[in-house]
Amino acid sequence: MGISMPLKLLGLMACSSLLMACGGGGDSNTDNGGVTPPSTSLPRCTDSISPLLVTTSSSIRFQTEPTYVAGQSSAIIANILNRDSQNLTFRWQQIDGPNIQLVSQNSPVLAFDTPTAGGYRFSLHVTGSNLDVSGEIGINVDPASTGVLNVRQDHQVVEGNNVSLRLGQQSGLSAANISWCVASGPDLMVDLSDPFRPLFTAPSVAQDTITRLKVNASINGNSLSDDAFVLTTAAPAISSQYFDTPVARTHAYRPASPYANVLAGCVYSNQLNDSCTINTLPLIGQTSSDLNRETILNRVLVSHDWMGDNFAAFLAQMDPNSDFARLLQSVTAVVISYDVRPSFYWVVTGAIYLDPDDLWLTPSQRDTINEAPDYRSNFGDDLNFVMPWRYVKNNQYASLGVPITVRADRTLAQINPDLASLLYHELAHANDFFPRSVHASLTGPRLLDDYSRRNANKSLISDQVSTSYPLMSTEMMGLANVRFLGAAANNVQKAYQPSDVSTFFSTDIASDFYAYSSTREDTAMLFEEAMMSYRYQILRDVAVTNKPAVLTANTLVIDWGQRGRIAQDSLENRAALVIDEILPELDGISLIESLPEPIAMTQGQSWRQTLAISPANAQLKGQNNAPTNDVLPRFEPELHLSGDRHRHPQQ
Incomplete structure (x- = not known):
């Protein structure tokens, strides 16, 4: 962040x-x-495919699949005759049939899963310059077959944007012998390093163009196939x-x-x-x-x-x-x-x-969310330590991990820990730059102009923190430059062992390793951790560990670690200053003093073993009327290393 x-x-x-x-x-x-991510030229399909069916309603042309099957991911694609979709507004509604959750109702591509067999009908309203038209389209859905292969999700994408598709699993059975091909549309270079998740860049097009991909696979000995539709739209x-x-x-x-x-x-x-x-x-x-x-x-x-x-x-x-x-x-x-x-x-x-x-x-x-991963360089590979972190409550992970292969719902309470910590951090940056106390005095003409004046005068909250309570460890600053900014590690840094880093970090006044990447991040980390502890009784763990070949909660061994470091006496004044400036409705010192005392991790234990270090049935101090995530995680969240929710731009 x-x-x-x-x-x-x-x-x-x-x-x-x-x-x-x-x-x-x-x-x-x-x-x-x-x-460069790995990619290969996707072959053209050799078997024949049934063409899309075209139905015209007013000036709207609907393209539908030849057949629809219950439980199968499906699509209807709309366009205006002799006109691209750029600058047009689409609004789909379901008007008949068993209820479907529509998540792409603003797109020319209506993607959906039909729950049961039967008739379905949809309306579409399209508006734009000198355009205001409506139309309706109906489809019939056949009963579910014994085996279904599902590619999610058909969608619209701007030319040159990243595209990801996801081949779903069926009832715990894994697809095998997976092969992809282009059935129609432009040639594609596709990353198939994970055959369940093809990735590619949408091709350049002169006009809105449908790409139809086909996947063949076997599930439980049955040969199955499915189509996926990507509408690549032209753009200025x-x-x-x-x-x-x-x-x-x-x-x-x-x-x-x-x-x-x-x-x-x-x-x-x-x-x-x-x-x-x-x-x-x-x-x-x-x-x-x-x-x-x-x-x-x-x-x-x-x-x-x-x-x-x-x-x-x-x-x-x-x-x-x-x-x-x-x-x-x-x-x-x-x-x-x-x-x-x-x-x-x-x-x-x-x-x-x-x-x-x-x-x-x-x-x-x-x-609907793009899955394209980050292929950035592995900064800090030459270092001999890592610093993991996690949020915990009642000796459990606060976050709910749901693997991408699992079709599961989440509640607002379950997304709260991740979303709240994200918002506290990112909005700390916004309030560092433009706290409410200066809104009336901003003169512009652009915010960037006001920022330049505030920055020149060292008026930002983060400037006050770094002036009054500066971080002192030059070693940690140098290591952060390697880990987060991509600087080359020197021989001294390469030789540091976890015990060296533990000494550097634990005796300074940063709440997290990432705080050394910039004064702005230092301020945001202080605010995020303090507010998560105060509002939700969710505590942040931070540790210095070894760096095994395979990083898991079991293989990381603690050299030094702490739960709830934000409440350490040496961090109190700097954290309180941030809170007072960003949320003056709260009293920073009182807030920090209300937080539970930090808990030390045991050297030599694994990261997993230190999850349950809080006293059983301990009543945490702080607010007790805030909503909490009382549902235990069904899956353990992924291992997090300092800065992994953050990214510095490449130089």
Whole structure:
């Protein structure tokens, strides 16, 4: 998590004072860091395929699959005759048949799973320049067959954007002998290193173009196949010096918002060439300080409506103290898009960008999120230690891990630990730059101009923290430069053992290794950990361990570790300063003193063994009326290393 210029050109400016880092709930797919992912030319299918069926309703043309089967992932593709979909607004609704959860109702590609056999009918309303048309389309769904192969999810993508598909498992049975081919459409170079998750870049097209892929596989001895449809849409040439690689189509979550017409152009556009003025898109807190959630939702930009729905539900149900409503006063917009990975805050636009992986509640919603992984260089490979972290409550992981292969729902309470920690961190950056106390004095004309003045005067909250309570370990700063910024490790750094790093870190006043990557991250880490402990009684573990060939919770051996380090006496004043400046409604010193005392880990135990180090049945201090995640995780979350939810741009 952190502050970022999100795309390639901005990565070249990594040393600029404008940014320190970015990050969030997943791996980045905006920059390959000089490492080319493996890919191969996908063969053309040799067997014949049934053509799509075409039905015309008004000026809308519907393309449907030859057959639909209950339980099978399916699609209907719409287009306007003699017109591409660029700058058109699509709105699908189901009007007949068993209820289907529609998660792509704003796309020309309506993707869905039909629950049972029978008749289904949908309406579509398309609007745009000199266009306002509606149409209806019906399909008949056959009963489920004995074996189903499912590729999720058919969707629309802008040319040049990343594409991922997911071959689903069936009732615990694993597909074998998997092969992919292009049935129709342009040739593709595809990464099949994981045959269950093909990855490719959408080809350049002169007009909206359907690519049809086919997968063949065997399940339990049965040969099965399925088609996947990707509509690659033409887009204007990229002119932005900021967003210089393709971004997904987005739209205002509230169409009637007074900012609906400027949101995308100001914060997520391949045609953005200069920051918008604060007259065009001010901070939320410059227009309203009453914490009205509708005012916030008027600034939400999404690629899929479910993202805005879940964010709205989170604000309504999981923010009883209005922390996030207050912190969001310091952003211009909230961008939630399937291709944002990882999450970040960016001072150039004043917006926060959220990875929807922290927001999905149903498998169908998760299907819409791009899975393209991060192929960045492995910084710090020459170092002899790692520093894992995790959030825990009642000696259990606070987060709910759900493997991508599992079709499971999540509740708002279950996503709360990950989403809350993400928001506390990213919004700490926004409030570091533009706390509510300065909103009335911002003069613009752009936020970037105000930032430049504040930065020159060393007026940021993080400047105050680093001046009053500076981090002292030059060794940790040098190691952070290697681990997070990609600097080459020198011989001294290569020789450091975990015991050396334990001494460097434990005797200084950082809450996490990542804090040494920049003063801005230092401030955000302090705020995030303090608020998670205070509001939710969720404690952060940090440790220094060995670096085995295979990193697991069992193979990492503790040299030094601590639970709830934020409450350590030596960190108290710096953490309290951050809280007082960002959330003056709270008393920083009182808050920190209310937190449970840190608990030391036992040297020589594994990372897994130290999970249950809190006293049994201990009543944690702090607030007790905040919502908590009382559902035990069904799956253990993945192992986290310091900084892995964060990404510094490549130099």
